[in-house]
Amino acid sequence: MPIEVKCPQCSRKFRIPDKYSGKRVKCPGCQGAIAVPSSGPKSPAPAIPKVPGQEKGPQRPAPAKQPEWYMQTEDGEQYGPVSKEELQGWIAEGRIDASCQVLQDGWEQWKWAEDVFPQIGQTASDSSEVVVPGDENPFAGPGQSESPAAAVAFDSAPPDAAGAIVSEQPAAAGEISPQIIAAMAQTRPWVNLVSILWMVFVGLGTLVQLAGMALGGIVGIAGGLPGLAIMGLYFYTAYLLFSYGQKIQIFLRRKGTVEFQKALDAQRVFWKTVGIIMLVSLVLAVLMVILIVILVIAGAAALSSMGQPDMSGF
16 A cells, blocks of 8 residues: 655655655655655454444445546656545645646556646746846856856756746746747757758668669779768768757647757757768868879879980980
């Protein structure tokens, strides 16, 4: 049966399955570690004395069993079983947000908490973001902040009970402004289109290289191997761009700062990889030009020496 524990950091109480007996779990509210006590053998419950004539008298029907609920955090931690009232209490306390999933007895799969309990999305839309002064704007360019200590991380503000960032002004769709959400929504189709076209180009280029290697013999193989390596690099960059599009899709669904940061990280990795490939390609091109110039000069010198008559016999 479930074990009732209390978080030593935030003093919240909740029940977890007895399979976590003697282990350490993470509090869904403050993310602090909680040591679950071991559930030892319990003494049998005392027998309830029967009332004479109770067997023959009418018996009331047993009350219908309420379905039990389970909650799963974004990290995969699961809690429950609990009643629906207790689950709604967790929502009111902010321990369940849009990144969590819930499961009811009888369901075949987990569902997003905000789809089952719309008040989670309403709570997120009522919450807001800290308005940072101009000299502490985390998006300010170089020289616009007075000191390094004035720079504030995008999601460094302390969350409130609902897990959202507190602000003096309400912000639609949680902590992210509607302008950013609209820009990301317009970016995603183009990112997906370019990544798919890129992969098609890589596939055609790979077929051309393989055909050249099959028909060109040793020379074709020697020239095709570098081409296959280049196609591999192109495929990797196309995959990074496709991954960036998937991160945008997740962000547009949840509209959280964590998902937004992951999308920006995917974009940074893509452009960093493209920059490295372009830099290496430029260096190789310069070296190739230098090699060609050297070969041309050497060939011209050889032809010049061959064209001069031999005057040693006179």
